[in-house]
Each structure stands twice: as C-alpha cells, then as structure tokens.
Amino acid sequence: MKNWNWRLISTHAILIVGVLFMSLPVWVAFATSTHAPETILRDGLQFLPGSHFFTTYNEVLFVEGGVMKSVLGTTMLKNSLILGLGFAIGKVIISMLAAYAIVYFRFRLATPLFCVIFLTLLLPLEVRIIPSYEVLAKLGMLDTHVGLIVPLIASATGTFFFRQFFRSVPDELLEAARLDGATAWGFFIDILVPLSKTMIAAILIIMFVVGWNQYLWPLIMTTKEENYTLVIGIKQIYQILAEGGELPQYQKAFALTILATLPPVLVVLIFQNWFVKGLVESEK
Amino acid sequence: MANLALTGIRKTYPNGAVAVRGVDMTIDDGEFIVFVGPSGCGKSTLLRMVAGLESITEGSIHIGDRLINDVSPADRDVAMVFQNYALYPHMTVRGNMSYGLKNRGMPKEEINKRVNDAASLLRIGDYLDRQPNELSGGQRQRVAMGRAIVREPEVFLFDEPLSNLDAKLRVQMRIEIKRLQRRLNVTSIYVTHDQTEAMTLADRLAVINDGKIEQMGAPIELYNNPATLFVATFIGAPQMNLLPAQFDGEKLISNTLSLSGYDGLPQSQNLILGIRPDTLRTDDNGQLEMRVDLVEQHGADNLIYGAILNSENTDSEETEFCFKTGQEVMPEIDSTLRLGFDPDKTLIFDKESGDRLR
Numbered sequence: 001m002k003n004w005n006w007r008l009i010s011t012h013a014i015l016i017v018g019v020l021f022m023s024l025p026v027w028v029a030f031a032t033s034t035h036a037p038e039t040i041l042r043d044g045l046q047f048l049p050g051s052h053f054f055t056t057y058n059e060v061l062f063v064e065g066g067v068m069k070s071v072l073g074t075t076m077l078k079n080s081l082i083l084g085l086g087f088a089i090g091k092v093i094i095s096m097l098a099a100y101a102i103v104y105f106r107f108r109l110a111t112p113l114f115c116v117i118f119l120t121l122l123l124p125l126e127v128r129i130i131p132s133y134e135v136l137a138k139l140g141m142l143d144t145h146v147g148l149i150v151p152l153i154a155s156a157t158g159t160f161f162f163r164q165f166f167r168s169v170p171d172e173l174l175e176a177a178r179l180d181g182a183t184a185w186g187f188f189i190d191i192l193v194p195l196s197k198t199m200i201a202a203i204l205i206i207m208f209v210v211g212w213n214q215y216l217w218p219l220i221m222t223t224k225e226e227n228y229t230l231v232i233g234i235k236q237i238y239q240i241l242a243e244g245g246e247l248p249q250y251q252k253a254f255a256l257t258i259l260a261t262l263p264p265v266l267v268v269l270i271f272q273n274w275f276v277k278g279l280v281e282s283e284k
Numbered sequence: 285m286a287n288l289a290l291t292g293i294r295k296t297y298p299n300g301a302v303a304v305r306g307v308d309m310t311i312d313d314g315e316f317i318v319f320v321g322p323s324g325c326g327k328s329t330l331l332r333m334v335a336g337l338e339s340i341t342e343g344s345i346h347i348g349d350r351l352i353n354d355v356s357p358a359d360r361d362v363a364m365v366f367q368n369y370a371l372y373p374h375m376t377v378r379g380n381m382s383y384g385l386k387n388r389g390m391p392k393e394e395i396n397k398r399v400n401d402a403a404s405l406l407r408i409g410d411y412l413d414r415q416p417n418e419l420s421g422g423q424r425q426r427v428a429m430g431r432a433i434v435r436e437p438e439v440f441l442f443d444e445p446l447s448n449l450d451a452k453l454r455v456q457m458r459i460e461i462k463r464l465q466r467r468l469n470v471t472s473i474y475v476t477h478d479q480t481e482a483m484t485l486a487d488r489l490a491v492i493n494d495g496k497i498e499q500m501g502a503p504i505e506l507y508n509n510p511a512t513l514f515v516a517t518f519i520g521a522p523q524m525n526l527l528p529a530q531f532d533g534e535k536l537i538s539n540t541l542s543l544s545g546y547d548g549l550p551q552s553q554n555l556i557l558g559i560r561p562d563t564l565r566t567d568d569n570g571q572l573e574m575r576v577d578l579v580e581q582h583g584a585d586n587l588i589y590g591a592i593l594n595s596e597n598t599d600s601e602e603t604e605f606c607f608k609t610g611q612e613v614m615p616e617i618d619s620t621l622r623l624g625f626d627p628d629k630t631l632i633f634d635k636e637s638g639d640r641l642r
Contacts, residue, residue, distance in 0.1 A: 176371075179336075
C-alpha cells in the first residue's frame with residue numbers, strides 16, 4: 001500500500017510539473033494583462049490578477065485607437081475567424097474532392113498525381129511566397145480575404161488523410177450505390193460525405209487552428225490595418241513596444257495574446273470528442 | 285419479367301488473368317439459377333458482369349430482348365444482394381431501402397408504399413427507423429434483400445448472401461429466400477460455394493470450374509448423373525469415393541475388386557471408379573475391405589472414414605474412403621469392415637479428361 005502511494009505521488013508530481021510548465025506562461029500573460037501599465041513597468045510580470053481587466057479588454061476590443069492606430073480588436077478577431085474558417089473549410093473541400101478523384105476515378109495518372117500532391121509537403125508556403133504574392137498582386141487581390149485564403153487551401157495532408165479514409169470504405173458500398181442509380185456526385189454527397197463526418201470534423205479542427213495561427217502570409221498580404229488578423233496585431237503591438245516612444249502598453253499586448261489563444265482553445269475543448277473519434281475510429 | 289441470355293461470355297482482366305472462358309446459358313423467366321464452384325472459379329465475376337460491375341471482354345448479355353452489355357448498372361433493371369450486405373451505414377433501414385428509388389425520381393408516396401410492403405414481407409417493419417449497426421446479422425440480411433425487392437427488378441442477383449451468418453440462421457434464411465423467390469417469381473441468380481445451399485435453392489444449378497460451366501441442370505440430375513469427375517466430387521456430401529481402376533475388356537479391376545458387367549468401356553489403365561458413400565452397405569460377402577480410422581456420429585447417420593485395404597501391394601498409397609450408414613453401425617477404431625455395393629450405382633470416369641464414361 002505504501003509503495004503504491006509513493007508511485008501515485010511521484011507520477012502525479014511529474015504530471016503537475018508538466019501542467020504548470022505548459023499553463024503558467026499563459027496564466028502570467030493573463031494576470032499581467034489585468035494590471036495598469038505603470039504597475040507592469042515598475043514591478044515586472046504579475047502572478048495575481050489585477051483590477052484593470054475591464055479597462056484593458058474594453059480598450060483592446062472596442063475602443064478605436066485603443067490598441068492599434070485605428071483598427072478594433074473585434075475587427076482583428078473577425079479577420080482571424082474568417083481566415084481560420086475559410087482556411088479550414090477550403091482545405092476540407094479541396095482535399096476531399098482531390099482524394100475522391102484519386103481513389104474512385106481510376107484514371108491512369110492517379111497514383112503519380114497523388115505522389116505529386118504529396119511532394120508539395122516538401123514545398124511549404126515560405127518557398128513560394130514571392131511568386132504567390134506576385135500572382136495575387138497582378139490579380140489585384142492583395143488585402144482581400146479571398147486573396148488571403150485561396151493560396152493556402154491546397155492541402156497535401158488533408159488529401160492524404162481523406163485518401164486513406166476513402167480507401168478503407170468497402171467497395172461494395174460504391175457498387176450498391178451504382179446499382180441504386182447514384183451518380184458520381186450523388187455517391188459523394190449522399191454516402192461519402194456523411195461517412196466521413198468525424199474525419200471532416202477532425203481535419204476542420206486541426207486546420208482551423210493552423211489557419212488561425214498563420215503568420216507570414218497574412219503579414220505579407222495585408223497592408224491595411226483593417227485587414228490585420230490577431231496574430232498580425234500581436235506582432236505589430238510588440239513592434240510598437242520595441243520601438244518605444246510612448247508609455248509601453250504591455251497589458252494590451254498581453255490581452256491581445258490571450259484573445260488570440262482563446263478561440264483555438266475553445267474549439268479544441270468543445271470538439272475534442274469528435275476530434276479523437278475522427279482520428280481513432282472509423283464509422284463503418 | 286424477362287428471361288436472361290448469356291452468349292459466349294469471356295472475361296480477361298487487364299493483367300491477362302482469364303476469369304471466365306466462354307459461358308453460354310439461357311435463364312427462363314422466374315427461374316432460380318445457382319452458380320456453384322470453388323473459390324476463384326469465376327462465378328462471382330460472372331454475376332458481377334450481369335450486374336454491370338465488371339466489363340464484358342467478349343460475348344453478350346440480354347435481358348429479354350435488350351442487349352445490356354453497355355448499359356449502366358443502374359439502368360439494367362437488376363438488383364443485387366451483397367455478401368457483406370453493403371448497407372449504407374449512416375442511413376436508417378428506410379433510407380437504405382428508398383435510396384435507389386429516390387435516385388430514380390419516384391414520387392414519395394410510391395416509395396413509402398413499396399418500402400412498407402417490402403418491410404412487412406420481410407418482417408422488418410419494426411426496424412425501419414433504426415440504423416444498420418443496431419441490427420443483427422439476419423436483420424441486416426433482410427434489409428439488404430428489402431433494398432433489392434423495392435426496386436421490383438427484372439433480375440435478382442445474390443452474391444454469397446448467407447456466408448456471413450451463423451449456421452442456424454443460414455438454414456433459416458435459405459428457406460426464406462427460396463419462399464420469397466417463389467412468391468415474387470423474379471428471375472434470380474445466386475452465387476455460392478456451399479453445395480447444400482446450391483442443391484436446395486436451385487431450380488437449375490450451374491457448376492462452374494476454372495471459368496467454364498462444367499454442367500448445368502436440375503440439382504438432383506447433377507447429383508445422379510454428373511457429366512464430369514469435377515461435378516461428381518463437388519456435388520454431394522460427404523464427397524464421392526474415388527478408386528483408381530482399370531478395364532481389361534472383361535472386368536473392371538481396382539485393387540482387390542474385380543467387377544463384371546461393364547461391357548462397352550474402353551480398355552484403359554487410367555479409370556476412376558466412383559462410389560457414393562450412401563450407396564455402400566455392410567456385407568459379409570462384400571468385395572471391399574475397409575479399415576476404420578474415424579467415426580463421425582451425426583445423429584441419425586454415422587460417417588465412417590478409413591482406408592481401403594490393399595492386399596496386393598501394401599506399399600501403394602492407401603485410398604481414403606467414406607461410408608455413410610445408420611447410427612446402429614458403430615465399428616471399433618482399427619477394426620475391418622466388409623462393404624458391398626450395387627455396381628449399377630457406380631460411376632466410371634476417365635482419369636485424364638475427367639469425363640464420365642459410364
């Protein structure tokens with residue numbers, strides 16, 4: 001019994017250290033964001049919540065000039081949401097259609113094409129960022145949501161996941177559907193999409209977080225403040241801090257950081273059951 | 285309702301494998317045809333060609349007067365029941381059964397009427413709003429049949445539909461399928477490797493081997509008058525006993541056996557004498573001597589397995605032998621039984637070609 005207690009305590013101690021390691025910085029950021037700028041400047045980082053929560057967050061979210069020159073926190077939040085959702089939904093649609101073509105239409109080049117798609121994993125956005133920028137600039141799509149999202153939505157990982165999933169769907173389902181008079185489109189919409197729903201949910205969640213955290217592309221793409229995402233906002237506000245001049249608004253920088261982490265955390269918390277289901281089991 | 289005609293059907297896969305090598309058959313309206321054969325013999329491929337799921341390399345398939353070679357599966361007016369049921373897992377039973385009708389643009393009332401009729405016929409009316417994973421194997425099988433029935437097709441195709449069920453359910457469903465087919469009177473093709481299913485269900489049976497039809501006819505006809513060694517061994521359980529034999533012009537000789545009354549056979553060293561296990565009887569004057577290795581008690585019947593004793597050269601391979609008898613015959617293991625049989629009920633085959641000679 002005694003041994004067992006020791007084991008329990010030691011394992012829990014390790015786990016607790018891990019949890020603290022992960023969450024303490026977030027807590028410090030939050031606690032600091034609720035203090036007045038003078039306090040932070042004088043005493044450094046804060047571990048306990050202060051009294052400026054409403055002032056800070058109100059200014060960041062709703063007051064013009066509160067955080068950036070003109071853009072509101074809510075506008076950046078909206079931009080981030082549009083980017084995250086557009087990115088995730090676009091990726092799911094494109095990669096499902098690509099996987100559907102590769103798995104179910106036995107054209108000659110299906111396998112080589114899949115390899116080519118997979119190879120694009122070796123070419124991240126950073127490599128093609130200048131040509132992509134050039135294309136969008138010529139199309140006049142800089143500083144637009146479409147221009148922000150479309151160059152990002154081709155997804156080798158998504159295509160790979162859906163391809164593996166579609167290959168595990170029994171062939172008889174397709175044959176039964178063919179006998180039932182389903183068209184290619186009908187089979188996709190009526191059978192494959194409902195069967196993939198946990199898979200879709202899992203990929204949506206991952207991709208939402210990835211899209212939300214996009215940094216380099218939005219940074220280059222957006223020139224007007226009204227198109228800033230939260231992540232870009234954070235970058236800008238820290239830049240202002242570094243350049244100095246006025247009284248540094250650390251609490252606002254921290255508040256913006258907390259606001260930027262919140263939606264992905266919420267999405268994962270709320271949908272984690274689906275997420276796990278989609279990655280672990282397949283409904284058949 | 286229509287008859288179905290297959291003419292010169294061949295199937296060669298792109299990799300050069302030949303699955304079906306020339307099949308001709310005519311199936312009458314309302315007939316229940318069973319394709320039976322060992323796995324890989326091409327029976328499923330043939331069925332799938334009728335369904336339109338495999339392309340036809342050569343030959344033609346007609347339903348009624350209509351050539352359907354290049355007609356899409358949906359427009360062939362055939363319905364198929366798959367081995368693993370292939371129900372749409374995310375749809376209710378009703379959804380599964382009505383999907384094909386919806387795709388054909390049938391009005392809602394008509395769909396509902398057909399689904400309800402089929403459900404009551406199959407006794408699945410209580411499960412219409414359940415999903416397939418909430419159903420037992422037998423119920424899923426019924427839903428799969430319901431999906432075929434609501435279409436009211438010209439031809440039903442069954443691809444080993446009972447092989448995923450346990451033995452008891454299989455017998456029950458077998459009887460139900462037969463009854464259903466009688467009642468609906470729809471031309472049906474049923475593929476199986478189970479010869480009991482084949483014998484009991486078929487109006488006519490096609491024994492398929494290596495992509496060809498070995499023999500086609502009424503089940504009992506195939507049992508009594510097999511055209512080839514393959515059919516003789518494939519139909520009938522336990523399997524027919526085969527003894528190597530030779531004919532010298534007067535007598536048929538196999539080991540210790542020497543039988544007369546086989547005039548007209550060609551003189552040959554390479555013959556096979558076939559004796560069904562149930563045509564044997566114990567007989568103190570019988571010419572066959574059998575050493576008992578194993579007795580299987582099936583209840584009413586006993587199956588006695590062993591080897592035929594070979595007095596002349598004991599080195600040669602012993603021939604496996606089976607004798608089917610009533611439960612009262614219960615010999616000791618390693619004892620010797622004397623068996624007699626009626627020469628008229630024996631079959632003679634040519635060893636090389638497998639053709640039946642008598």
